[in-house]
Amino acid sequence: MTEDGRPILPRAFTAHPVAAFGTALTTLSAVLFVLLFIVESIGILENPYLGLLNFVLLPALFVLGLLLIPTGTWLARRRARQGKAPFAWPSLDLRDTRVRGWVLLLAIATVANTLLVTAAGVEAIHYMDSPVFCGQVCHTQMDPHYVQWQRGPAHTKVACAGCHIGTGAQGFVMAKTRGTAQLMQVITGKYPTPVPSPIEYRPPTIQTCGRCHGATRWTGERRRLFTDIGDDQANTPTQTLLTLLVGGTKPDGSASGFHWHASKDVEVDYVATDESRGKIPWVRVKNAKGEVKEFVVDGFDAAKAGGEHRRMDCVDCHNKVAHPFIASAERAVDRAFADGRLDASLPYLRREAVKLLKAEYPTHEQARTAIASALEKFYAGEGAVAGPVDAGRVKAASDLLVDLHGAYVFPAMKVTFGTYTSNAGHTDTDGCFRCHDDEHKAKDGSVIKQDCETCHREEEIAPATQ
Ligand code: HEC
Ligand code: HEC
Ligand code: HEC
Ligand code: HEC
Ligand code: HEC
Structure with missing residues (x-):
């Protein structure tokens, strides 16, 4: 009053x-x-x-x-x-000392409660934001991605939410409506195995990748050494040194190389006619000068056919960033030889390792015992071609294989080698060759080129690295 x-x-x-x-x-x-x-x-x-x-x-x-x-x-x-x-x-007479006492107590309790609830809320928010929450508590089906993410190497400091939840209200609502649907799937046990790729919604890359990587940076050329190991007794390596024309945008504003597609003034639109975006029969380019060109595969009628219409961004190539997986058991094993984690002096180790990793085991635990005993048996018999093999070296090899199995194979989610593959290449999936196949033609007769020199040069390998 x-x-x-x-x-x-x-x-x-x-x-x-x-x-x-x-x-x-x-x-x-x-x-x-x-x-x-x-x-x-x-x-x-x-x-x-x-x-x-x-x-x-x-x-x-x-x-x-x-x-x-x-x-x-x-x-x-x-x-x-x-x-x-x-x-x-009730009438409160603050002149009464008893009433004053109660009111004071109530006021203090309210302030304390508010502080406590706020602190708990902030803690809860931090927790929900953490990969542990994404990877284990909320989404059991995220286990494969969680394990991959933990192994890195590049994005272990970027939380799942950093790439999967956009900023602002829209990003949040999109993520939470889908998150709630997924949570329901987890609770009812009716979730797809494996989790489908590509995902239905992801925030614009400017809000995710763009926070840390400038689309315009000039990366220039990168050299990569690819190592394949033979199935022979000596596990012989074959190496290919490639220069990759990653490019980007130069200080003068001109863009070229792989990162041309995602540079500021370029728009590459495409239509994909299958869910995995593996088939891309129509591509339209608007270059920095504003010139537009359409490339179409023979027989595709853009007016009639449906399909998903998208604008190309980082993730059309980097679709396995942060949880890279690997395309095959061969690749996992060859990489382990290349960086010295597998012992090339064990006869036929590459052949045996690939065989053991490709076999099916119902659980990680069963894989552990089966792999260990199979390798032990092999080196006690056939594998001892060059003389007796030290048990410690065999144990180290089987431990490493068990580790690879745990990293790439998730029986409960039906995830195995090759379930998730990268589009940033063309050997594991069509990747770049979805468009760069000499079959996408423009009206002027030009095509999206497959010439090896568009993207890389094979280099001489210096004798020292052979
Ligand atoms: C650096 C960015 C980044 C981080 C960090 C990241 N992801 Fe992803 N994630 C992506 C991208 C990009 C895709 C692919 C989207 C597409 O192809 O549509 C993806 C796809 C997925 C998919 C769908 C299946 C697939 O492989 O395409 C799942 C599941 C997933 N991520 C889970 C996680 C979990 C769990 C974490 C944290 C432990 C995480 N991600 C962290 C960028 C990221
Ligand atoms: C919070 C920062 C951050 C975000 C967000 C982020 N990255 Fe990265 N990214 C990094 C760092 C740090 C590295 C490691 C750089 C290095 O080793 O030189 C890296 C490395 C990379 C590499 C090279 C190594 C590899 O894994 O192949 C690629 C490609 C890459 N990021 C792409 C992306 C894409 C695509 C997105 C968005 C989906 C993204 N990043 C989001 C910080 C980030
Ligand atoms: C046309 C496909 C394509 C697009 C689009 C693309 N990239 Fe890449 N990017 C590549 C390939 C291929 C490599 C080389 C990978 C390697 O080194 O093996 C690469 C390399 C990188 C690297 C590592 C560079 C280094 O220093 O070695 C980063 C970081 C990266 N890309 C980030 C991005 C971001 C961010 C975007 C979006 C703005 C993007 N890329 C768009 C194909 C693409
Ligand atoms: C959605 C279709 C599509 C995909 C996928 C794609 N490209 Fe392209 N790329 C194009 C088009 C279109 C052009 C421009 C062709 C032209 O104008 O002649 C192009 C041009 C290029 C150029 C030349 C750029 C310049 O002007 O310097 C390079 C290099 C290139 N792509 C590399 C790649 C690599 C590497 C990948 C896979 C990691 C890839 N592209 C995936 C459509 C695609
Ligand atoms: C549109 C761009 C593009 C074209 C055209 C292209 N490549 Fe590639 N190539 C790539 C990219 C990107 C990678 C993957 C690099 C990576 O894994 O980091 C790659 C990887 C490779 C590898 C390594 C394979 C491995 O072990 O992973 C070989 C070998 C190769 N290319 C050969 C060729 C040959 C031969 C041609 C010509 C017929 C060709 N490429 C044309 C972009 C291209």
């Missing part, structure tokens, strides 16, 4: 405790919404889950409060109709 006896708030808001509570709730959530919105907009706090609070929880409380106000008014009217006296608020 003001001094002249008029109520500060219209009676509708305070006529009944329910209405008073509703008023408080609505006001508080509105104030918090504005505060959080400011905090998020100027970037003091940046967290995808802040959206949960700000765009889902607070609006829900706001609406709940709004609904409580008329409910309270209605309850008050009902009391009046039933001839009862209006709801009597």
Whole structure:
């Protein structure tokens, strides 16, 4: 009440405790919404889950409060109709020391509770943001990706949410609606095995990759050494040294090489006619000068055929970033030889290793015992061609194979070598060759080229590395 006896708030808001509570709730959530919105907009706090609070929880409380106000008014009217006296608020006389004590206690308890709840909320937000939450608690079916992500090498410091949840309300709502659907699948046990690729929704790469990698950076040429190991007794390596024309955008603004597709002024649109985006019969390019060119595979009619229409970005090539997996057991084994994790002096190790990794085991545990005993047996017999083999070296090899099995094969999710493959090449999947196949023709007769020199040069390997 003001001094002249008029109520500060219209009676509708305070006529009944329910209405008073509703008023408080609505006001508080509105104030918090504005505060959080400011905090998020100027970037003091940046967290995808802040959206949960700000765009889902607070609006829900706001609406709940709004609904409580008329409910309270209605309850008050009902009391009046039933001839009862209006709801009597207890009168608080702050001159009474006992009342003052209680009010003070209540005020302190409220502040303490608010602090506690806020701290718990912030903790919960951090936790939901953590890969442990994505990888283990919430999404059991994420185990394969979680394990891959942990092994790195490049993105172990980037949380799942950093690439899978966009910024702002849209990114948050998209991620959470899908996340909730996935959570339901986990609870009911009806989730797809393996998790399908590509994913239905991912945020624009400018919000994810773009935070750390400039699309415009000039990377130039990169040299990569590819090693294949033979199935012979000596596990003989064959090496290929390739120069990759990664390119990018030069300081003068001109773009070339692989990163030309994703450079600032270039737009590459395409139509994919299958779910895995493996078949791309139509491509349109708008280059930096604004010239447009369409490349079409013979027999494809863009007007009639359906298909998914997309604009190319980083992930059309880097689709396995952060959880790379590997295309085959051969590749996993060859890589382990190349960086010295597998002992090339064990006769026929490459052949045996690939065979053991390709066999099916119902669980990781069964794989461990089966691989260890098979390798032991092999080197006790046939494998001892060059004389007796040290048991410690055999044990080290089988440990490494078990480790590779644990990294790439997940029986419960039906994930194995080759389930998830990268598009940043053309040997494991068509990758670049989905478009670069000399079959996509423009009206002027030019094609999207497959000439090896478009993308790399094979180099002489210096004698020292052979
Ligand atoms: C550096 C960015 C990045 C990080 C970090 C990341 N992912 Fe991904 N993830 C991607 C991209 C890009 C795709 C492929 C999207 C596509 O092809 O549509 C993807 C796809 C997936 C898929 C779909 C299946 C597939 O392989 O295409 C799952 C499941 C997945 N990620 C889970 C996770 C989990 C769990 C984490 C954290 C442990 C994580 N991701 C961390 C970028 C990332
Ligand atoms: C939070 C920062 C961050 C984000 C987000 C991020 N990266 Fe990276 N990325 C890195 C770092 C750090 C490295 C390691 C750089 C190095 O080793 O020189 C890296 C390395 C890479 C590499 C080279 C190594 C490899 O794994 O092949 C590629 C390709 C790459 N990132 C692509 C992407 C793409 C595509 C996205 C978006 C889907 C993305 N990154 C998102 C920080 C990030
Ligand atoms: C046309 C396919 C393609 C597109 C589109 C593409 N990349 Fe790449 N990128 C590659 C290939 C292929 C490599 C070389 C991989 C290797 O070194 O083995 C590469 C290399 C890289 C590297 C490592 C460079 C280094 O220093 O060695 C990074 C980081 C990277 N890309 C980030 C990005 C980001 C971010 C985008 C989107 C803005 C993007 N790429 C778009 C194909 C592509
Ligand atoms: C969706 C189709 C598509 C995919 C997939 C694709 N490209 Fe391209 N690429 C094109 C088109 C279209 C051009 C431009 C052709 C022209 O204008 O003559 C092009 C041009 C290029 C160029 C020449 C750029 C320049 O002007 O310097 C390189 C290099 C290249 N691509 C490499 C790759 C690599 C490497 C991959 C796989 C990692 C790849 N592309 C995947 C469509 C694609
Ligand atoms: C459109 C670009 C493009 C064209 C055209 C192209 N390549 Fe490649 N090539 C790549 C990329 C990208 C990789 C993968 C690099 C990586 O894995 O980091 C690759 C990898 C390879 C590898 C290594 C394979 C392995 O072990 O993974 C060989 C060998 C190779 N290319 C040969 C060729 C030959 C021969 C031609 C000509 C018929 C050719 N390439 C044409 C882009 C291209």
